[in-house]
Amino acid sequence: MATATPSPKVNHIGLPVLEYRGGKSTLCAGCGHNAISERIIEAMWEMGVEPERVMKMSGIGCSSKSPAYFMNRSFAFNSVHGRMPSVATGALLANKTMRSIGLSGDGDTASIGMGQFIHLLRRNVPMIYIVEDNGVYGLTKGQFSATADLGSRLKTGVVNDLPAIDTCALAIQLGATFVGRSFSGDKKQLLSMLKAAIAHKGTVMLDVISPCVTFNDHEGSTKSYKFMQDNDEPINEVDFVASFDDIEVDYDSGQVYEVEMHDGSNMRLRKLLEDYDPTDKANAVRTLMEAHDNDEILTGIFYIDTEKPTFIDLLNVVEEPLATLPEALTRPPKSALDGLMASLQ
Numbered sequence: 001m002a003t004a005t006p007s008p009k010v011n012h013i014g015l016p017v018l019e020y021r022g023g024k025s026t027l028c029a030g031c032g033h034n035a036i037s038e039r040i041i042e043a044m045w046e047m048g049v050e051p052e053r054v055m056k057m058s059g060i061g062c063s064s065k066s067p068a069y070f071m072n073r074s075f076a077f078n079s080v081h082g083r084m085p086s087v088a089t090g091a092l093l094a095n096k097t098m099r100s101i102g103l104s105g106d107g108d109t110a111s112i113g114m115g116q117f118i119h120l121l122r123r124n125v126p127m128i129y130i131v132e133d134n135g136v137y138g139l140t141k142g143q144f145s146a147t148a149d150l151g152s153r154l155k156t157g158v159v160n161d162l163p164a165i166d167t168c169a170l171a172i173q174l175g176a177t178f179v180g181r182s183f184s185g186d187k188k189q190l191l192s193m194l195k196a197a198i199a200h201k202g203t204v205m206l207d208v209i210s211p212c213v214t215f216n217d218h219e220g221s222t223k224s225y226k227f228m229q230d231n232d233e234p235i236n237e238v239d240f241v242a243s244f245d246d247i248e249v250d251y252d253s254g255q256v257y258e259v260e261m262h263d264g265s266n267m268r269l270r271k272l273l274e275d276y277d278p279t280d281k282a283n284a285v286r287t288l289m290e291a292h293d294n295d296e297i298l299t300g301i302f303y304i305d306t307e308k309p310t311f312i313d314l315l316n317v318v319e320e321p322l323a324t325l326p327e328a329l330t331r332p333p334k335s336a337l338d339g340l341m342a343s344l345q
């Protein structure tokens with residue numbers, strides 16, 4: 001007698017994880033970017049985000065191809081190299097009911113896209129912006145990017161003689177309201193950070209060290225699996241309890257920084273670095289600068305501000321998305337135009 005196939009586990013909006021999957025990856029096997037796509041699928045599924053309410057934005061690079069590998073049911077826009085922030089800002093202004101997740105690379109963000117990136121941060125555009133950081137331009141065969149550490153070496157032996165840009169320190173200073181760093185190989189930390197990111201309202205900037213196995217995973221690289229396994233120093237442990245979960249967690253409050261998220265979820269940052277306060281902006285930047293000087297790669301949530309208004313709040317945009325406003329409400333009536341003309345006579 002045939003046995004019935006068990007029905008797949010569903011999330012709180014009734015969807016199985018399969019509905020959050022994307023196309024088959026064409027990236028190299030073992031590329032860190034693939035692991036990040038997997039965590040995005042899990043986080044979006046566990047948080048019960050409606051796929052059709054998501055827009056996946058990207059620029060150009062192996063990292064920017066990633067949106068093709070998760071959430072097939074969502075919308076996507078693969079923009080020009082380094083120009084994703086302006087396209088994402090425009091799309092969100094046109095439809096503020098959508099959620100936006102941007103996938104970028106260290107080249108896409110910190111080299112050609114820097115001008116756009118800093119204005120996204122400054123505006124606190126409500127989106128999750130991920131830098132899949134491998135220290136090289138993977139797609140164009142492994143040249144150093146602007147996040148490559150001073151003194152690190154390419155496979156060919158070429159040494160990087162320029163200092164790295166720390167996208168996290170920059171993001172904190174310029175106005176992003178949720179800033180952290182993780183490692184594609186740390187499943188638990190990255191998943192918790194992504195779930196908390198989904199619950200945040202404002203710019204989330206996550207720098208995820210994501211080794212390029214083809215061009216930057218050798219000795220002498222500071223973005224390799226081995227280097228990260230040996231040098232990753234988490235400053236806090238992220239415990240995330242979603243608003244729809246009914247979980248009581250016992251903890252020693254002296255050791256935990258508790259953050260009430262916009263959607264009613266709760267994020268608890270278990271302190272690993274003594275007395276680290278993630279709401280102290282100046283200290284967050286200083287901590288990152290000092291870590292650089294000591295060749296430490298800090299991970300965790302460095303900074304959070306749940307109060308600052310987003311760009312959409314500031315613009316006082318009408319309730320109904322501009323994209324779906326009927327023509328009668330977008331075009332001034334003839335009487336308004338007549339009045340304007342009369343005022344100019």
Ligand SMILES: Cc1ncc(C[n+]2csc(CCOP(=O)(O)OP(=O)(O)O)c2C)c(N)n1
Nearest residue numbers: 061062063081105106107108136137138139
């Ligand atoms: C305007 C423009 N300039 C240069 C390029 C060439 N180009 C394509 S991808 C890339 C860098 C990609 O590096 P990164 O953003 O770090 O992504 P990765 O491939 O490492 O994931 C460059 C320079 C381009 N496509 N368009």
Ligand code: SF4
Nearest residue numbers: 028031062138212213
């Ligand atoms: S070249 Fe590097 S970044 Fe690109 S897919 Fe391969 S491993 Fe990933």
Ligand SMILES: [Mg+2]
Nearest residue numbers: 105106134136
């Ligand atoms: Mg890169």
